[in-house]
Amino acid sequence: MKEKVLKRLLLIFGICFFLLFFLTPFLWMVAVSFSSSPNLAVRGGFRFTMENYSNILGNKNLHFPDYLKNSLIVSSLSSIISAIIGGMCAYVISRFRFRGRTILILSVLALSMFPQICIVGYLFKIMSSASWINTYRALFFPYVAFSLPLALWILLGYFSQIPGEIDEAALVDGATRWQTFFKVIVPITLPGFLSAFLLLFMFAFNEFLFALMLTVDHRARTVPVGIALFQGLHGEIPWGNIMASSVLSCLPLVLIAVAAQRYVIRGLTGGALK
Amino acid sequence: MNKDHRNIALFTAPLLFFILLFVLLPVLGTLYTSFFRDVSFMEREFVGAGNYLRLLRDSRFLKSLLFTLVFALLSVGFEMILGMGAALVLNETFPGRGLIRGIALIPWAIPAVVGARIWQLIYRFDYGLANILAMRFFGEKVNWLGTPSGALFSLVAADVWRTTPFVAIILLAGLQAVPGETHEQGKIDGAGLFQRFLYITLPAVRPVLIVALLFRTIDALRVFDIVYIMTGGGPSGTTTPVSLYGYGYFLMGDFGYGSAVSISLFLIAFILSLVFLKTGRFREAAL
Numbered sequence: 189m190k191e192k193v194l195k196r197l198l199l200i201f202g203i204c205f206f207l208l209f210f211l212t213p214f215l216w217m218v219a220v221s222f223s224s225s226p227n228l229a230v231r232g233g234f235r236f237t238m239e240n241y242s243n244i245l246g247n248k249n250l251h252f253p254d255y256l257k258n259s260l261i262v263s264s265l266s267s268i269i270s271a272i273i274g275g276m277c278a279y280v281i282s283r284f285r286f287r288g289r290t291i292l293i294l295s296v297l298a299l300s301m302f303p304q305i306c307i308v309g310y311l312f313k314i315m316s317s318a319s320w321i322n323t324y325r326a327l328f329f330p331y332v333a334f335s336l337p338l339a340l341w342i343l344l345g346y347f348s349q350i351p352g353e354i355d356e357a358a359l360v361d362g363a364t365r366w367q368t369f370f371k372v373i374v375p376i377t378l379p380g381f382l383s384a385f386l387l388l389f390m391f392a393f394n395e396f397l398f399a400l401m402l403t404v405d406h407r408a409r410t411v412p413v414g415i416a417l418f419q420g421l422h423g424e425i426p427w428g429n430i431m432a433s434s435v436l437s438c439l440p441l442v443l444i445a446v447a448a449q450r451y452v453i454r455g456l457t458g459g460a461l462k
Numbered sequence: 463m464n465k466d467h468r469n470i471a472l473f474t475a476p477l478l479f480f481i482l483l484f485v486l487l488p489v490l491g492t493l494y495t496s497f498f499r500d501v502s503f504m505e506r507e508f509v510g511a512g513n514y515l516r517l518l519r520d521s522r523f524l525k526s527l528l529f530t531l532v533f534a535l536l537s538v539g540f541e542m543i544l545g546m547g548a549a550l551v552l553n554e555t556f557p558g559r560g561l562i563r564g565i566a567l568i569p570w571a572i573p574a575v576v577g578a579r580i581w582q583l584i585y586r587f588d589y590g591l592a593n594i595l596a597m598r599f600f601g602e603k604v605n606w607l608g609t610p611s612g613a614l615f616s617l618v619a620a621d622v623w624r625t626t627p628f629v630a631i632i633l634l635a636g637l638q639a640v641p642g643e644t645h646e647q648g649k650i651d652g653a654g655l656f657q658r659f660l661y662i663t664l665p666a667v668r669p670v671l672i673v674a675l676l677f678r679t680i681d682a683l684r685v686f687d688i689v690y691i692m693t694g695g696g697p698s699g700t701t702t703p704v705s706l707y708g709y710g711y712f713l714m715g716d717f718g719y720g721s722a723v724s725i726s727l728f729l730i731a732f733i734l735s736l737v738f739l740k741t742g743r744f745r746e747a748a749l
Binding site: 191194199203207209216217220226227229230273274276286292299304305307314330334369401416427431434437444457 | 466467469470472473474476477480481483484485486487488489491492495544547548550551554556560561562563564565566567568569570571572573574575576577578579580581583584588589591593594623626627628631632634635654655680683684686687690691704705708709712717720721723724725727728731732735
């Protein structure tokens with residue numbers, strides 16, 4: 189009986205502790221974004237205002253809407269393509285035992301372990317000589333490539349749960365492998381593709397180093413780089429604007445995390461455990 | 463049979479195209495460049511292992527390497543402990559668990575850059591949250607980002623906040639695989655709450671723990687964004703991780719030395735992963 193009480197107390201303490209720990213910094217950001225001054229320490233420091241938001245959305249020189257647009261375009265395109273390409277490869281890996289199969293899986297995973305800094309220097313040279321610096325292409329191709337191991341890993345877990353008889357049935361009916369994959373397998377593994385897409389989107393939307401090195405201005409610069417390089421006119425950090433843009437850029441991700449946590453968690457753990 | 467081979471080639475070709483061209487080629491290019499003196503607007507010159515020998519004598523590089531290792535050790539250590547705590551909480555059944563799981567994902571789901579900006583504001587000397595609390599409890603302010611030890615602590619705390627959710631989710635999956643009967647058996651045998659955690663839960667999640675440890679260590683060693691924003695490597699270079707050190711050389715147009723710095727970071731991450739995998743398997747065999 190004593191143990192039950194102890195366990196309950198520990199649980200309540202744990203919930204409160206982690207809620208405070210995870211949420212306080214986040215709420216601080218939201219509060220400052222709606223305050224006319226970032227100095228919340230003094231009494232009366234918080235005065236509600238929408239000025240920060242109207243500023244970042246309305247002031248043409250800050251380019252925040254451009255950054256947001258660039259981020260959304262590059263992240264959605266690269267994660268859709270990465271999920272499809274990773275899915276195609278995961279499908280044949282789960283269906284055929286061919287020579288070099290294990291080597292393929294292991295080397296793709298090993299490549300994902302390379303620190304980004306080992307890639308970005310030479311990537312900069314490649315992109316410069318192709319005159320791709322400061323274009324969507326400069327980010328799209330590396331993002332797809334860098335997220336493919338994750339896509340492969342997540343979807344491999346899903347395809348290996350689908351029995352091969354389903355493919356056989358479609359093939360006997362005269363479908364090609366191509367048709368079998370896109371018309372039979374993809375529709376039944378749609379939750380897996382959703383998990384993969386959400387995680388890949390988060391990865392691409394949050395990426396910083398490539399975007400910092402391979403973009404120059406608002407024509408291709410993404411939200412993280414924009415927020416990192418926000419400068420005030422006189423060198424003072426414009427906290428209100430930074431926090432308002434942070435809140436707006438967090439919105440899609442927080443929505444994904446809270447509304448689709450089941451898919452995100454399944455994608456993460458399927459990848460880590462299988 | 464032939465048709466199968468054609469299909470395998472057709473389905474794997476796009477993945478190989480992207481990975482070979484945009485991961486493997488740049489990696490090999492970086493390795494190749496690291497053997498040259500390759501500075502913008504200067505003639506490229508082969509120097510063999512010259513850049514690597516220079517690394518060994520470069521005290522700023524060695525300092526940044528030491529910082530990277532200390533940072534990784536501290537932040538991964540705290541993340542493992544807190545992540546395990548969070549996973550144990552999230553594994554219990556209570557009303558609103560789904561919502562709390564979603565909330566727990568937030569620090570990890572939002573951009574690292576945003577997290578770093580939030581913590582930078584929290585650590586501000588004059589009106590940051592950290593000093594509001596410090597004033598209330600200790601009566602004096604702390605220079606969080608302005609001293610070497612303060613900056614190290616602040617960076618670790620920010621990183622722990624951001625990545626504990628990731629560790630928690632991975633460990634949660636491990637916890638769910640522990641059969642409930644073993645716990646019941648442990649109860650009957652008179653094992654207390656903490657004993658059951660030590661002797662039943664912990665061994666059962668060990669494989670998952672090692673996976674999380676490996677992922678997080680590799681990731682912590684290549685830390686870049688939060689340092690770039692919160693301290694910029696300062697004060698006086700004491701919090702410069704290897705990634706930022708190498709980036710500095712790329713920025714100056716010194717691709718040869720920057721490449722050698724980057725490759726050395728990969729080698730260290732690679733050796734550490736091998737050690738983890740070896741010790742992990744060794745202990746498994748011993749059990």
